[in-house]
Amino acid sequence: MKRDAASKADLSAQIAKAIRDAIVSGELIVDSRLPSEAELADQFEVSRPTVREALKRLAAQNLIRTQRGATGGAFVNRLTYTDAYAQHITTSTLLLSMNAVDFETACEARFALERACAPLAAARRGAGHLSTMRAEINRQEDPALSDEAFCTSDVAFHRALVDAAQNPVLSYQLAGAVEAMQPLMNMITFTARPRRDIVARHSEIARALQAADAEAIDRELARLCDFTISLAQTVMAVRARRSVPSR
Amino acid sequence: MKRDAASKADLSAQIAKAIRDAIVSGELIVDSRLPSEAELADQFEVSRPTVREALKRLAAQNLIRTQRGATGGAFVNRLTYTDAYAQHITTSTLLLSMNAVDFETACEARFALERACAPLAAARRGAGHLSTMRAEINRQEDPALSDEAFCTSDVAFHRALVDAAQNPVLSYQLAGAVEAMQPLMNMITFTARPRRDIVARHSEIARALQAADAEAIDRELARLCDFTISLAQTVMAVRARRSVPSR
DNA sequence: GTTTCTCAATTGTCTGACATTAATTCAGGC
DNA sequence: GCCTGAATTAATGTCAGACAATTGAGAAAC
Numbered sequence: 069m070k071r072d073a074a075s076k077a078d079l080s081a082q083i084a085k086a087i088r089d090a091i092v093s094g095e096l097i098v099d100s101r102l103p104s105e106a107e108l109a110d111q112f113e114v115s116r117p118t119v120r121e122a123l124k125r126l127a128a129q130n131l132i133r134t135q136r137g138a139t140g141g142a143f144v145n146r147l148t149y150t151d152a153y154a155q156h157i158t159t160s161t162l163l164l165s166m167n168a169v170d171f172e173t174a175c176e177a178r179f180a181l182e183r184a185c186a187p188l189a190a191a192r193r194g195a196g197h198l199s200t201m202r203a204e205i206n207r208q209e210d211p212a213l214s215d216e217a218f219c220t221s222d223v224a225f226h227r228a229l230v231d232a233a234q235n236p237v238l239s240y241q242l243a244g245a246v247e248a249m250q251p252l253m254n255m256i257t258f259t260a261r262p263r264r265d266i267v268a269r270h271s272e273i274a275r276a277l278q279a280a281d282a283e284a285i286d287r288e289l290a291r292l293c294d295f296t297i298s299l300a301q302t303v304m305a306v307r308a309r310r311s312v313p314s315r
Numbered sequence: 316m317k318r319d320a321a322s323k324a325d326l327s328a329q330i331a332k333a334i335r336d337a338i339v340s341g342e343l344i345v346d347s348r349l350p351s352e353a354e355l356a357d358q359f360e361v362s363r364p365t366v367r368e369a370l371k372r373l374a375a376q377n378l379i380r381t382q383r384g385a386t387g388g389a390f391v392n393r394l395t396y397t398d399a400y401a402q403h404i405t406t407s408t409l410l411l412s413m414n415a416v417d418f419e420t421a422c423e424a425r426f427a428l429e430r431a432c433a434p435l436a437a438a439r440r441g442a443g444h445l446s447t448m449r450a451e452i453n454r455q456e457d458p459a460l461s462d463e464a465f466c467t468s469d470v471a472f473h474r475a476l477v478d479a480a481q482n483p484v485l486s487y488q489l490a491g492a493v494e495a496m497q498p499l500m501n502m503i504t505f506t507a508r509p510r511r512d513i514v515a516r517h518s519e520i521a522r523a524l525q526a527a528d529a530e531a532i533d534r535e536l537a538r539l540c541d542f543t544i545s546l547a548q549t550v551m552a553v554r555a556r557r558s559v560p561s562r
Numbered sequence: 563g564t565t566t567c568t569c570a571a572t573t574g575t576c577t578g579a580c581a582t583t584a585a586t587t588c589a590g591g592c
Numbered sequence: 593g594c595c596t597g598a599a600t601t602a603a604t605g606t607c608a609g610a611c612a613a614t615t616g617a618g619a620a621a622c
Contacts, residue, residue, distance in 0.1 A: 137615025
């Protein structure tokens, strides 16, 4: 855990990097305790506040956790799938919102990824996945369901499809893509999303999954993708006309 | 930018969350300047070091950048694709290494994702992508190439295939999966990876991409996936036998 | 043996200070 | 009038020292 005097970055950034490298390289293994803040301050020849800033940087990335008390300190955190999901979703959401990614690009990416898991899902889907999907379809058929709840159910449905592939790494990668899309999806949902068509697609997907018909799943996802994109274009066109009424 | 007194978390975590929420909700837009540390300390009724720890947390996530000097301060950062790539790769790599994800699962996920972009890549590939892939194949044919360089070239090849889909969101999602796999790949590369077979697959993929033959790309990727997994199993079996020699 | 108390180690927070950086301002010379 | 350059100023970066809060461990009492 050495820090090069070279880089011009802030001390706290240098120290954070040094510790991060030690973790990534395996020098510090999961659940091992880092030296106390005072000891780190001595080692790196900086003050304790500087060390603390470095530790907060690592804590922000879920790389360490801290505990107070006599046997407390900073411990190397095991990065769980849950943590990784959360970070991935945050990053993806911000990336989409801050770079004005157009709906078509995001939608295309999202469905392309989802189609990637169709063959695996068809081969491995369990009863739990199918029942989850059917339950969500039932909820979606209720006209009294609010738009927000419909959206959430939509995400849950697709999440179940992804999970049916029974590959946690794949689920992790796709969860970010699907969930990060939700805010963008909402933009069109709250205007005029014809639920009947979507539920019909969902039903077909569930049927195909039960039949382990990978090609049918793929086909339905492609239709749903095209449908969503064309719907978005319609909505955008209407909005554009409204904002420039007389011309 | 208010902080609830509710949560029991550290003050710096609360403040970081409050500011992060303000950014995500759009209350603070890209490139806008946050109040100075002293002002934030007043607003949140904490000391400056506490505010600084909060800001370092956000800086660790590339959400803000800081600048010294008279007109300095903390500014909301635009999350670039490059930043997002880097974070995604770091997270994915740590997730794989800390959770003892087995090679087969990771490999399956990686190729499933890559196959997702085959149709788009076939439809849109430009001359640049094809020439990059051919150049990498040429490098890979050189027997003098070191194992590390071969690996890097391998990643570059697949990266070009992904980029050929011309969807930056898709590229972002896949870059993490492909690059995070590299350390795991290295484990088998450095023993006995038959380069000829891999180069043959790569050549076929490049040919199929040029011919815009999505199905052929998909087929070749599937073969490469199966090949890689079986190779890994062979290597593991050999290692297991070596580590338990006489029994 | 069990419970309770005290203690020590560690993180969390505050105060106040100084160093460093960089834009701005303004005086002086041309 | 215009350029040059030094002082000003406002901000972050860093430090030292202190105290509060928390928590486990060992000592002491029963």
